[in-house]
Amino acid sequence: MTSDRIRHAGLAAKVTDAASAAALIRPGDTLGMSGFTGSGYPKAVPVALAERIEAEHAAGHPFRVKVWTGASTGPELDGAMAKADGIEFRMPYNSDPIARQKINAGEMEYFDLHLSHVAPMAWEGFLGHMDVAVVEVSGITPEGDLIPSSSVGNNKTWLELADKVILEVNRWQSPALDGMHDIYYGTALPPNRVPIPLVKPDDRIGQPHFRIDPAKVVAVVETDAPDRNAPFSPPDDTALAIASNILDFLTWEAKRAGLPPSLLPLQSGVGNVPNAVMAGLIETPFEGMTAFTEVIQDGMLDMIEAGTLRMASATAFSLSPEKAQYFNENAQRFRDRLLLRPQDISNNPELVRRLGCIAMNGLIEADIYGNVNSTHVMGSRIQNGIGGSGDFARNGYVSIFMTPSTAKGGAISAIVPQVSHVDHISQDVQVIVTEQGLADLRGLSPKQRARLIVEKCAHPAYRPMLEEYMARAAKGSYGQHAPMLPGEALSWHQRFMETGSMQA
């Protein structure tokens, strides 16, 4: 008996409930889960698994698993399973607050890597063996192929690597998703890799569906549950000022470099501020723009409807609940405008460099030399993870990082003498923007960068402190290439930890 979503008889025969499917997972298993920035993650099996784990723990039996995903997921996966103390090891990117709290309490091991590297590294085998893949799809074709859901992430790889596969077929996902995916089956490990034949963001190089060996599918679970992404914070004055600084820069740069009216493909990172910038870009002088990016945010749908964005290529949706609803109701309208690809393609350095993406990402803190920390608050507490920011920042045409100049009501300066952790080295950070201004650092030496960042980006409340540090470093430093004082460089973080403020 097949349903309209499960049109392959053999797989329809494997329909079961979430608890029965979760019962197929063993303690210690490595699970490959679908999901990328709150989209397309399994919503029933992880909850059932968390319940089972809690019951086992209550009975005194240890039960933890290793979880690999595309990127962040939703409360039903990372939240429920972390709450149950069910995750021993998690990779690659997390933004769930409960999982974050466990990681920062030292109760969960977390391995954060470049999102384009996850699939190849899994294939290389040293991360270990994958036992079970749990993958949300939006449907199953009569031939037994899988229609992907609202994210692609690492699903192709998980479906191929896992011993067993559990599918969740989510009726909530729009049927119009069918045809919006481009699954590239041309990857190989060295020495057999070949050029990826993509030269424009809208090139199709693969097929719309995942292949699957039906014999590996051990359970199919039907769901009807929305993606639960973070709500969209409407841009505040700070975000609008940052967006306006970026727009001025792009307009100037397009003229200087003779870029086409469609500019170059946009990449926009995750977080409130990048989201707001996309919303601001709707007022641009550019026409027929494209995005070659990781996630499709609210602002991109608006830009498509406004006619400024011609199309977007990504690996996942990252829409607020309202916008996800809107998309589901109007999906047909976006059919020829959106393409979702595996994350080792959406974030591939070969492609990001070839296309010349304009990379725009958020940051936690930057230092006077332009090194960026995107991940570790006070050097030790993980916020989310590096995600794809490194894939884009190192390879794009220009790499822009943005942040409000202060955090926590002014108690923290986003511009510090030395970042407490480095995700993006100064070579990969060409422009830094705050609501105060924009520093174009291209081609500048460390001391030239420092002067510009402090002048253009720092908050006035911290600018004199930074200038005094630079003056002291110009005297006491071991070398004068990039003057720094090891005894003082991280003192602002120490002061914050002791007093709750970086202000002296």
Added chain:
Amino acid sequence: MTSDRIRHAGLAAKVTDAASAAALIRPGDTLGMSGFTGSGYPKAVPVALAERIEAEHAAGHPFRVKVWTGASTGPELDGAMAKADGIEFRMPYNSDPIARQKINAGEMEYFDLHLSHVAPMAWEGFLGHMDVAVVEVSGITPEGDLIPSSSVGNNKTWLELADKVILEVNRWQSPALDGMHDIYYGTALPPNRVPIPLVKPDDRIGQPHFRIDPAKVVAVVETDAPDRNAPFSPPDDTALAIASNILDFLTWEAKRAGLPPSLLPLQSGVGNVPNAVMAGLIETPFEGMTAFTEVIQDGMLDMIEAGTLRMASATAFSLSPEKAQYFNENAQRFRDRLLLRPQDISNNPELVRRLGCIAMNGLIEADIYGNVNSTHVMGSRIQNGIGGSGDFARNGYVSIFMTPSTAKGGAISAIVPQVSHVDHISQDVQVIVTEQGLADLRGLSPKQRARLIVEKCAHPAYRPMLEEYMARAAKGSYGQHAPMLPGEALSWHQRFMETGSMQA
């Protein structure tokens, strides 16, 4: 009247002496110089220019220029011109001791970037305009094409971008170099970039000679002067122990991952230790290996003669004076074994990732989490520059970093609580090796990495200090994902600056 090296009449007519050629350079000019790791740099015009600058300075006239190169050059270029205080701005990589001293005294601005990025960034135009290219070649064909010399570097780009070109034709370079180069003319800026059609290290995708518009050539200078690279330090016990640890790892990894008998293309970095490792690799079980790397070192020629290395692709030779002499006398023997390419091809992320290079680079210091500093001693004093290490470390099949566990006779630990500067983030550092042992960090969380690095790599004299730091951080850290103490993390560097030793 043409000579056997200058077989184009129009260009032969432009032969002049170095002083006359140097007279064509104006104060404030931006010069694009050939040269990469002590090979193929101009040897007469920079010396004449330095003399002219000294004379102008003596007469009270300011005279400084901006110098762009491939990478490091030789004493006749960076040495002579830095000594004359003639360099206002220098990029991208320097290892000359006089230039280094000027940079670290704050007397010369230095901009250090990924070597694969230099040519594209120059094309993008924001680095400024190039006035004069000064390029060494080994000969000029009857058609007026240029036969490259012992390095390719950015020469293709400098010849195209500069308003005026000065050529040095160096008779010392072997005539057998002709045919060993592969100059790819398929690059373009986005949105017109296409896949680079190279799938094996020995693929030829270009032509053997540079094109040049003869009208741009303002002077041709004949020289007969050797490349002056650093002498080769024979491997000491420490280097041999590091090489042996790496060989064990590669043998184990090849078996684990089922790599071919020829392994994957090798990349070997600059410095004494990587040099020694290449010398050690001659005793390998692998057969028919290849190198896709930046520079061809002494050890690679030995491996070719021993039959273990089938061929090497690079952008430059980096041979000791003795080996350079040997190569010149026996160049025919290496003709089909070596290929030199532009550095935006030899180091291209697209190619490094496609081929799956085994990246092996030196470091200054690493921290317990596996972040690597390759450039800044005590966080502020530049040693050389990041060079191509980031191109290879982020994109290779596996990224190995190596160092003796201590420096300066034990007064410095190469493994520290926190590096004073970051060039390679932990995600790009998969293996760290010292003479003490090897840490395979792939797939490990920060705390797992820290335990392994301290156990396997740190010197016994520093291991207890690192363990005590980790124990304190496990209590006092803001977060427990990657425990760290901002007030203490850089205290080892501070102590060294105050007492001359990191030992408490």
